Amino acid sequence: MNVGIIGGGAIGLLIAAHLYEEHEVSLYVRREEQRDKLVGNGICCSSLPNNAKPATHLFAEQKEEHDLVIITVKQHHISTIIDNLKSEAPLLFLQNGMNHLDRLPCIPNPCLVGVVEHGAIKDNDSTVRHKGRGRIQLAAHHGIHSISNWAERLSTDKFPFLSKDDYYTMLAKKLVTNTVINPLTALFQVKNIMVIENPSIQLLAKKLCKEACQALDLTFLEEWEHIISVATNTGDNQSSMLRDIMAGRETEVDAICGYVARLPHTESPHHEFVTEAIHALEFQYHKGETL
Numbered sequence: 001m002n003v004g005i006i007g008g009g010a011i012g013l014l015i016a017a018h019l020y021e022e023h024e025v026s027l028y029v030r031r032e033e034q035r036d037k038l039v040g041n042g043i044c045c046s047s048l049p050n051n052a053k054p055a056t057h058l059f060a061e062q063k064e065e066h067d068l069v070i071i072t073v074k075q076h077h078i079s080t081i082i083d084n085l086k087s088e089a090p091l092l093f094l095q096n097g098m099n100h101l102d103r104l105p106c107i108p109n110p111c112l113v114g115v116v117e118h119g120a121i122k123d124n125d126s127t128v129r130h131k132g133r134g135r136i137q138l139a140a141h142h143g144i145h146s147i148s149n150w151a152e153r154l155s156t157d158k159f160p161f162l163s164k165d166d167y168y169t170m171l172a173k174k175l176v177t178n179t180v181i182n183p184l185t186a187l188f189q190v191k192n193i194m195v196i197e198n199p200s201i202q203l204l205a206k207k208l209c210k211e212a213c214q215a216l217d218l219t220f221l222e223e224w225e226h227i228i229s230v231a232t233n234t235g236d237n238q239s240s241m242l243r244d245i246m247a248g249r250e251t252e253v254d255a256i257c258g259y260v261a262r263l264p265h266t267e268s269p270h271h272e273f274v275t276e277a278i279h280a281l282e283f284q285y286h287k288g289e290t291l
């Protein structure tokens with residue numbers, strides 16, 4: 001397949017390197033400096049023996065002929081991508097959070113959404129550390145006839161894709177985990193395991209989990225058990241929200257806890273609180289004004 005990948009961050013580099021093993025891959029980045037580095041070095045991915053050398057271009061110079069375009073930018077950059085997209089190919093969105101769902105119905109291209117179970121950290125513009133292996137779950141949003149066929153075409157033994165029937169439940173289940181672990185680890189500046197090991201953080205975690213399950217129509221006990229297993233398996237890691245705060249970057253909190261807080265027919269005061277609390281930290285760290 002001919003696959004376009006937009007965004008040369010942790011997930012974009014990881015997927016570009018793995019798909020390059022079996023497909024023709026074009027990677028689109030936004031900075032000339034990163035483009036030049038990737039054209040020179042290729043992608044060094046810790047889970048692959050050799051550097052991958054996909055064609056790399058600026059997003060502003062995108063080509064139109066792809067069988068699939070995978071969008072790996074963060075939630076707050078989705079609108080720029082959608083507004084400037086040239087390709088008519090099917091699009092696969094791989095964001096955490098659910099704000100992007102509001103934009104998808106207006107897109108004429110067939111659309112898929114996905115959940116990334118891998119963990120990845122970008123060490124520099126051409127190097128990605130593959131921290132936790134998993135799968136990429138895929139589901140059809142609109143205009144897609146056979147989701148299992150897409151999963152089959154993209155899968156390799158080392159890098160599997162899994163098809164799901166119901167995109168909303170797939171994204172909602174991932175959202176609950178992120179609405180609990182991400183803001184609490186960022187607010188208290190602790191590793192993931194503390195969400196269950198620190199009794200007071202655990203109490204807050206259960207409150208966030210209950211509210212999110214009510215708002216998203218999921219079962220509390222099932223999701224809480226899942227959160228315990230994710231916090232245990234990724235215990236020594238810093239969540240992406242904690243890493244964004246420490247680096248003075250904008251977080252995806254509006255698409256995660258903010259999404260839950262905005263859902264109609266239910267009150268989510270704890271999600272409202274953590275959304276604003278994370279914005280307060282973004283403000284302080286962005287200005288470098290911490291104690």
Ligand SMILES: NC(=O)C1=CN([C@@H]2O[C@H](COP(=O)(O)OP(=O)(O)OC[C@H]3O[C@@H](n4cnc5c(N)ncnc54)[C@H](OP(=O)(O)O)[C@@H]3O)[C@@H](O)[C@H]2O)C=CC1
Pocket residue numbers: 006007008009010011012028029030031059072073074075077080081094095096097116117118119120121122240252
């Ligand atoms: N990392 C992980 O382990 C996981 C991440 N996810 C989700 O995947 C998504 C991506 O995350 P991640 O890769 O970590 O994020 P990163 O911040 O590492 O990467 C995002 C990339 O998008 C690029 N970008 C932004 N705007 C544009 C544009 N207009 N044109 C081209 N490129 C652009 C950024 O470029 P620049 O460098 O120039 O800013 C950056 O390289 C997020 O929604 C995240 O929640 C999900 C599961 C795991």
Ligand SMILES: CC(C)(CO)C(=O)C(=O)O
Pocket residue numbers: 096177178181182192230234237238239240241
């Ligand atoms: C599951 C979790 C919390 C793992 O760190 C994650 O997805 C993130 O950090 O964004």
